[in-house]
Structure formats: C-alpha cells, structure tokens
Amino acid sequence: MVKDIKTNEFQEKVINSNKPVLVDFWASWCGPCRMLSPAVDSVSEQVSEAEFYKVNVDEEPELAREFGIMSIPTLIVFKNGEIFDQSVGVISEADIKTLVEKAL
Amino acid sequence: MKDLIIAGSGPAGLSAAVYASNAMLNFSVIEKFPMSGGQMLNTYEINNYLGFEEIDGFTLGQTFRKHAENKGAQFINDEITAIEKIDGGYSVKCKNGEYETKTIIFATGANPKKLGVKGEADFAGRGVSYCATCDGNFFRDKITAVVGGGDVALEDTLYLANICSKVYLIHRRDEFRGAKYLQDKVRANDKIELVLKDEVDEIIGNNKVEKLKLKSGKELETDGVFIAVGLDPNSKLLDKTTEMENGFIKADESGITSAAGIFAAGDIRTKRLRQISTAVSDGANAVHSVEEYLFNL
C-alpha cells in the first residue's frame, strides 16, 4: 500500500530521502487516478529500493501548487531531493516500474 | 477458435459482454487499461443515463463491469495491436498474446482529438488539457482558454468560468455548433471573452503554458488551454480492411461493417449521437448481428 503524505512531512520523507521516491498526485473525484493507483501499489511491492507516497491534491493544495501540478494523475520521481522524472496521465504498470527504476 | 472477441470495454463493449453471455457465446473482452469504463472514467458527473439521476463515470463504469463479470464474461488486460484475416475468422494480435476468433465487435471508442499545433504535445499536463472537469481546479483564479465550438467546448467554458478569473473561447467560425441554451449562457457570462473566426497557431511558454499565438497574429496570455475539438476514433487497426467515413467505421444500428465477421459498436461507428445510452444500445445490437452471422456460417 502506498501511504498518503502531508505537506509538513514532505521535506523529511521525500526531499531528504536517500532513496528515490515516487509520488502519485491524485484526487478522489479523478477516475483515471483511481485506475492508476492500484498499479502504483503493485509496483511499490516489487521495487523495494524506492519509496512510494501519494498526495491528495484537494487536501494538500500547497504541494500541488509547489510542483506545478496542472493535470492528474501525475507521477513525479524525486532523487536526491530533486525532480528526476515525471509522467502525466494513465500509464501501464510496466511503464511505472521503468519510471522508478531509471532513478535507482 | 472463439466465437467472439469484444475489443474495448467502455459502455458499448460491456453491454455487448452482457448480451454475449446471455447468448452463451464463447467469447472474451480485451481491454488495454486495467479498468473498464472508457471515456466515462473521465466524466465527473453523468445525469442522463436512465436510472441514475446523478453518478460519476468511474462508479458507473465499475457497475457495468461488475454486471458483465457476474454474467461470466472473461476479461483480458492487453492492448490490441493488429487484426489479421485467417481461415474461418481473424487473428487478434495483442502486446502480450494472440487470439483466434470467428467474429470481432469493435468497441474501441474514441479519444479527444488533438489540435495538431506546435507546443501542444510539449505542454500536455503543463497547461494543455483535454478535460476541463478533470483539470479545471488547478486553474483557480487564473486565465484559461477553450478551443472548439460544440457542446463540450461550451460546457467546458461555462465550467471554467466558475473557477477561473477569465476564460477565452476560441472558435474558428463565427457561429457555434453547440446547443442554443449553452450559447446563450456563454454569451451572458462576463468572465467569458469570445474569440471568433480565429485559430490557435502555437502554444508558447517556458516550463508551462504562458500564451497562445493565433492565426490572426494576435497573442493571448493564458495559464491553460482546454482543447475540445471533437473525437478521434480508435479505428486505425481496421483502416485497411473496413470501410470508414471520416475515420469512423461505417456501420448502421446493426453494427454490420463492410468486412465479414467484423462488427462496430459505440462511438467508433458512424452515428449521430455519441452517448452512453447509444453505446449500450449498440452493444446489444452488435451481439444480435454476431449471433445471426454465426448461425449462417
């Protein structure tokens, strides 16, 4: 299961992480997000060398604004505190895995 | 060899799956996404499907899927990449497998059409959007533009006017195709500025959309551009074997196409009204035609 993350934990858990982190920006009203999330869950169980979190953009609008989210679902991979790569829209489980593994 | 493959699991494919189960056909549904619903997944609110006064598309899609599964329909999560004629039917080639079948119902639906201008692909998800109800909220108190002249463009413009500080509606003609009552609402809203008889030439920005260059030479500053210029049918797999009209598979209500054993249901076929209710109706009709075809083989 991919854990929810709040604005006040973001620095510590994502920016300061020494592992690559994949963050799933989503909302409950977004059908495509609800389609993507189970695939992210599944990848999180296969790739133990990375961390996985999700941000509910309605509850954490500051984070959505900070990272310039303009469409969801958006996946952002952070490495060493910086944006390493990102992807917008529904992608396959295999593509999610590739997105994270490139950062390992 | 299977009796039937249903390609796609939007409302047309799922309705076909229910009817095919009742007809006791040996069939499978192939869907490229892990979930069903098709375009409904992008629809926040549906208020015109009989029996559901107000429901979100995701929930309705899952309800349809469950109905088909409970009937015994088998789903394969894979993307169809080619269709080949073989003895007695067709070979359906997917990314991860290949299936032989006597008939196919094409219910692969459609995607929003692209404008095809410079910058459009670069700024996808960075200010370029094809779904106002999905992405509108990220443009609260900002300036946006909508491109198009049909119902969806007018609805998107009104939706965004509730959220944004200003909305341009850009349309290449001086009249709209969309419903009269929507046009009246658009014209009465002072947050909306009409830009008629003009077209987007280029979408410009650094990291995100900043402005639009129009064919007239005019430039509009905007934070987002919502494109609603119609549908692009997912019919390419058939364009060598089956007669088309403007990219849609030519078929009447029966779903029968110019290619023996290939049937079309839902948004993919030539028809006047592309809605969930008409897609569901097509699914039923197509299975009926498949049964007749199999009986006469």
Ligand SMILES: Cc1cc2nc3c(=O)[nH]c(=O)nc-3n(C[C@H](O)[C@H](O)[C@H](O)COP(=O)(O)OP(=O)(O)OC[C@H]3O[C@@H](n4cnc5c(N)ncnc54)[C@H](O)[C@@H]3O)c2cc1C
């Ligand atoms: C923003 C928006 C709002 C709408 N609002 C309404 C509304 O309020 N009421 C209403 O009645 N209608 C509405 N519609 C229209 C309605 O959604 C469509 O008419 C309907 O979904 C068409 O159903 P379909 O099954 O033909 O195709 P789709 O819904 O497009 O489904 C096609 C399916 O095929 C799959 N597929 C495509 N290619 C392949 C492939 N190569 N291999 C495997 N699978 C594939 C797709 O993933 C998809 O699941 C709306 C549409 C949009 C875009």
